[in-house]
Amino acid sequence: MSRALRITVLLLVLAVLAGLLELPALRLQVLRFERQEQNEEEARREVIRPGPEGQEQPREKVAIYWLSADDPGQLAAVETPLAMGTEPVERARAALESLITGAPTPEQRPLPAETTLLAFYLLPDETAVADFSDALSHRLPSGIATEQLALDAITRTLHAAVPQVRRLRILIDGREAETLAGHVDVSGAFDLTLMPPSGPAAAPAAPSKEQKPAGKAEAPAEPKPKSR
């Protein structure tokens, strides 16, 4: 065996040995990454969960709008003791998290239990933006009634917990969606200022036009004559 060949073989053996030594560390790293991926959803929940229920976070009773136990076609407010905090964003998150996960029975959930509130923020003009995971869209039973109930549950619960929020925009997985699950329109902002403090709605109101930016087209032209 020539000298060059011997050196090459030696180098190769050294490289294999080094690789063998490195292998357990690599394996650990791969496992760690896998675990991280699995826990991403849970981690999101952890991050957005309201703070620990310490002594400085007294519980207060808040109205959460779940489906009525007697009539699943209606919402019913349940005064629920929650650690709410004082900040509007903190309060909104606590109430919406409870709406998703805290229903007394699974049948009373207006939103899918798999839904995650990914983000919630408040703009300076008191418009709130609630970003839900796409489970809200894909796991919700499709239908006008079911989607409208889910939307009502969100707006009413938010309004009860944080009355100062004037408008709500709903995002699905960070994006504006046309409908919640195929039927009900969620592409605009919902005006929460017209909601009465409690009880059923009074007179029906037409969709509001107030929030249109200046310079945009107003109402459509006059109705066409109704004749055959």
Add this chain to the structure above:
Amino acid sequence: MVILDPAHGGADSGAHSEAAEEGTVEKDLVLSIALAMRRELERQGARVVLTRQTDTDVSINDRAAVANGIGGGFFVSLHVGSRGPANTAETYSFGTPHGGAPAAFVPRPVGIDGVPWEDAQAVYVIPSRRFAELLQVELAQKLPRSPDVPQFAAVRQLRVVGHPAVAIELSSVAEENPESLQKTAGPLAGALLRAIAAYRQTAEGRP
């Protein structure tokens, strides 16, 4: 003119029963009901346009284009929901949810070219509500256990329609025997004609 809109179609199945594989899907049910309704309506002398006649996914705006190109009529979007009492029908008109959360819907701004497509329904909210009320009264008689009054909902399809427009949601895909739902086509057509006649009467009676 009656514009019947069998919702969903193609890749968009709509609501489906738990056993999704061989179970009932909304898109098939509403199409067969709409086709049966058309036969019945035409038999009684009404003119009918369908927004889709096959299992195809027609966009919300394309459906509205079919409707809005017609110079006068009543738009009826047909749906089958995921839940609810069997063989009942609930009518919705576009607007503020009533009895539930009264959050008013604020339309998204439209383009500066001024085409008010997105808000075509805005001037029809009151006529649509009146049509919905008349229709729901008829439906409550023909399909017992249906409610007496219609609901408001921000139904995306209705928003872009420039006619008195309603959505009817039948209950439901959870039904074990979908044939019973298909049999509602006749009563639905009858209720629709009576509601349209009543609507015209009250409309003509007004100044």
